[in-house]
Amino acid sequence: MTLASSASSEHGALPHPGPEHPLSMPAFVDHARLVVRDLPLVSSWYQAVMGLSVIERRPSGETLGVGGRPLLTLTTSNHAALAPRNAPGLFHTAFLVPDRPALARWLVHAARQQVALDGASDHLVSEAIYLADPEGNGIEIYRDRPRADWTTLPDGMVKMATRPLDLQSLYAEGLALGPGPASGGGAGWAGMEPGTALGHLHLQVSDLPAANGFFRDVLGLDIISTYPGASFFSTGRYHHHLAANVWNTRDAPRRSADMTGLGTYTLRFTDGTALQTALAALDRLEIPTTRHGDSVSLTDPFGIGLTLST
Template identity: 60%
Template sequence: MTTETSYALTRPAYVDQSHLVVTDLPLVSSFYQSMLGLGVIEKSANGEVLGVNGTPLLALTTGKDVRVAPRNAAGLFHTAFLMPDRTELARWLRQAAHHNVVLEGASDHLVSEAIYLSDPEGNGIEIYADRAHDQWKFHQDGKVEMATLRLDLQALYNSAPQDTWNGMADGTAIGHIHLQVGNIPEADAFYRDILGLKLMASYPGASFFATGDYHHHVAANIWNSRGAGTRADGMTGLSDYTLRFNDKASLDKAVAKIDELEIKSEKRNGGVFLHDPWGIGLTLAA
């Protein structure tokens, strides 16, 4: 069965992988395998790469100098795993309920339906499914209509097939990554003005950025982290992530802007690696 590529991944750029630093690698890896249904793709002495059907999505690493990040540090708000469709979201919810997974919230965002939880070290997770793009409402300025409404979890659960859950379905991806940052104007200046992402929505204390009229590939908020400075080396949580470009012209434009502003960067893993204003690593790759 061929899985249709999610709309989020067909845009000029999308989030490809995420990398978390953890203190207890076996515990955290076990959670993502058993509760989220990711599979181990690679193992090393100090890390693992997890994903779906051989496609890497999440790298976990640890080390002897790792220290726990304070809750108000810049870094990860949540990694958002995008299901291929609503049926897979319902199927995941059904198995989560049967395994007593602790949920922290559930919302209807108009463009998507989302369920929230955290891993054992407090890294936020969103599991979501998009509504069809032709159902989204756009304003005259090009921004997308989003909201935070109550999601009927029971109705979603009831819609799940009564079959065996065998882990995340082929086609599951990181649909977006939501960051904690120190201030919003600086986030807008970096993600919109330098990287070239479009500002798709603004909430009090948060901005949502995307390419190709997706609702958001990257979000940034100050809800826990107002005034946060640069992340320290060895801090737990989000080390870095990859923004993958389908459109090389968009990548070249972003790299040219980085060079023009003399932002420190380096060639790494076939892409350009740099840090955002809060020390969160980011690889731009074709």
């Protein structure tokens, strides 16, 4: 199976981030789709709390993003079943902001909106804040440290950790900074700053060796870091474009297609040869795929929908 190369996405030209940005790597997560039960509630929450804007409305759902770039689609169905906590699917969607000031400004906004947070961590390569949307879908909002500050271990892995993040200091920094560029000179916070992207997705899976086999051996991603019960995958030695853990879902049955939560996500390849290699591996393993123009859709070993595109 072959795909023609494309210079733009369905919604417009791809951005031109810096050379170390995750979207500059040979493959990256481009978009995610969540199945929700209360579309108006969840959509308004992502707009008010996360600062996303509606890019497109359809009868079945809405696509939200930043600066015209689609990041998240919300769809709804009368037949959607509430996904149990131990179902494979989404652990969190991770929104990457341009820098620490953007993260600090968002924290001030969240505090003023009395948004409940689930945690905050310093991962050495990044600083992250965690929360959940009204239907329990996990969210990370984070900023990356410069790659020059990352540590590569003797085995070639990128060193990551989970240490406390000083939220009070970050909040104070945000207060001192005032509104960001998205405000257009206004007095208040006006949404996510330009350049915000979907930096990575963290998945729940039922079998970690099977996840390693699929994401590394079939799709061609590198295992860049490991943690008890979790693997982190990337291209271009980013700290991770995808992660998979079994903390809540070890040995769980496959995800059902009619569940709420993560319906599908898109992995976009800038390296056409790498995509062709992945497609050949899918064909060799007789994993069913469906072609839509310049993209190929499939279901991973855990029942999660995935689209591969150029």
